[in-house]
Amino acid sequence: MPTFLSDPPDSLYIALFVAMLAAVGVWYRYRTRRTLIVAGAALGLFLALLLLDKLLDSPRETVVRKASEMQADFNSGDWNRFEKHIADNFEHKGKKKKEVKEGFDFAKANNRKLAFWGFTRDDIQFLDGNTAVVGFDAKPEGADAELLHRYVKGRFVKGPNGQWQLVGFETYKVLNHTQQEDVYGGW
Numbered sequence: 704m705p706t707f708l709s710d711p712p713d714s715l716y717i718a719l720f721v722a723m724l725a726a727v728g729v730w731y732r733y734r735t736r737r738t739l740i741v742a743g744a745a746l747g748l749f750l751a752l753l754l755l756d757k758l759l760d761s762p763r764e765t766v767v768r769k770a771s772e773m774q775a776d777f778n779s780g781d782w783n784r785f786e787k788h789i790a791d792n793f794e795h796k797g798k799k800k801k802e803v804k805e806g807f808d809f810a811k812a813n814n815r816k817l818a819f820w821g822f823t824r825d826d827i828q829f830l831d832g833n834t835a836v837v838g839f840d841a842k843p844e845g846a847d848a849e850l851l852h853r854y855v856k857g858r859f860v861k862g863p864n865g866q867w868q869l870v871g872f873e874t875y876k877v878l879n880h881t882q883q884e885d886v887y888g889g890w
Contacts, residue, residue: 710761711752712824719749766835766859767822769867774819780811790860790868816844819855833861840877854880 707715726745730738760768773788785807793800809815819841826838837859842852853874859867876882
């Protein structure tokens with residue numbers, strides 16, 4: 704399915720909505736069979752686009768959903784649920800999946816939760832059909848949360864089972880998405 708149908712830009716919705724309103728307005732003014740057919744077709748196109756958008760996930764929507772699921776599974780405190788989002792070949796500044804487990808256990812012991820937000824169309828790049836870089840804001844919830852607020856670029860790879868998994872990430876200053884900044888402890 705073409706991305707412009709499964710993940711249409713807002714401008715396409717606006718254009719179809721304006722065309723639909725214009726067609727309905729012309730029909731209301733003249734009330735002929737021909738204007739009724741045009742208005743019905745415009746309404747049908749708008750509803751078809753809405754239906755396709757809601758029923759089909761684009762690759763961008765799938766990756767964003769996986770990142771949101773990863774956050775929810777981290778916050779659940781269940782390593783087995785969270786681990787499925789981390790690829791076996793994960794690496795971040797020399798740290799592997801084993802260190803992710805240690806960080807997860809530390810966060811769980813200290814009752815830490817994560818918050819992810821700010822997923823936009825402009826903050827996702829597909830490097831190829833199986834690799835995506837997703838940018839978003841993230842911070843732990845708690846007293847020092849604002850000090851640890853970072854912009855994150857997570858690299859996700861589609862595995863052989865068709866599921867997207869995190870293989871690495873970089874953290875940046877919130878107001879300068881080009882200047883890297885560690886969170887703490889080398890992360």
